[in-house]
Amino acid sequence: MDRPITLITGSRKGIGKYLVQHYVYQGHLVIGCSRNEPDWSLDGYEHYQVDVSDENTVRAMFTSIKKKHGRLDHLINNAGIASMNHFMLTPVSTVNKIFNTNVIGTFLFCREAAKLMQKRRYGRIVNFTTVAAPLKLEGESIYAASKAAVISFTEVIARELSPYDITVNSIGPTPIETDLIRSVPKEKLAALINRQAIKRYGTVEDVANVVDFFLKEESSFITGQTLFLGGV
Secondary structure (H helix, E strand, O other): OOOOEEEEEOOOOHHHHHHHHHHHHOOOEEEEEEOOOOOOOOOOEEEEEOOOOOHHHHHHHHHHHHHHHOOOOEEEEOOOOOOOOOHHHOOHHHHHHHHHHHHHHHHHHHHHHHHHHHHHOOEEEEEEOOOOOOOOOOOOHHHHHHHHHHHHHHHHHHHHHHHHOEEEEEEEOOOEOOHHHOOOOHHHHHHHHHOOOOOOOEOHHHHHHHHHHHHOHHHOOOOOOEEEOOOO
């Protein structure tokens, strides 16, 4: 295969930024996006300023990718937001914001990426879910529901895209020390980690290890699967 072309959403910071560096150093041409411009740059990396839930800007981004590169090999749907609150205290504006990013964003990027991938009959898509879904985590009803939707979506489109040799899998990280969990009380995080078989925070390296596995050419027989970290 030529130099792999890998698209990562939510790439400005946290896990997304790490994955950009990880795959650039592996020799990929990496394309990323976020709502705001990053305060860093890297040879072998192209950035788009995009709201993942905005259909028009997402389609414009893929039109640009198609014109510049003509193909896409990998999509990593890392962009996501969370909010920890009792559901009775959660405003509908928060619900809309979470579902727009986590579900609509994942849907749009999968749809547009699949159009590019199907022509070459090759592709790897990795979506992000969370251990908050199987753990039924209190205070995370909307976040967990949005990520449960990502699991169901992954399982169905894996079947729809299998005739094109495109695999679709998802990864469910445990808490990782990024901005996403900065507002969560320490005692809540400690209680969550205590429900894992392996009682520690996840790391960006743990995530990259699973994504590496899903992206491998040898993983062509693995699709529609969700791998949760930490022994959940």
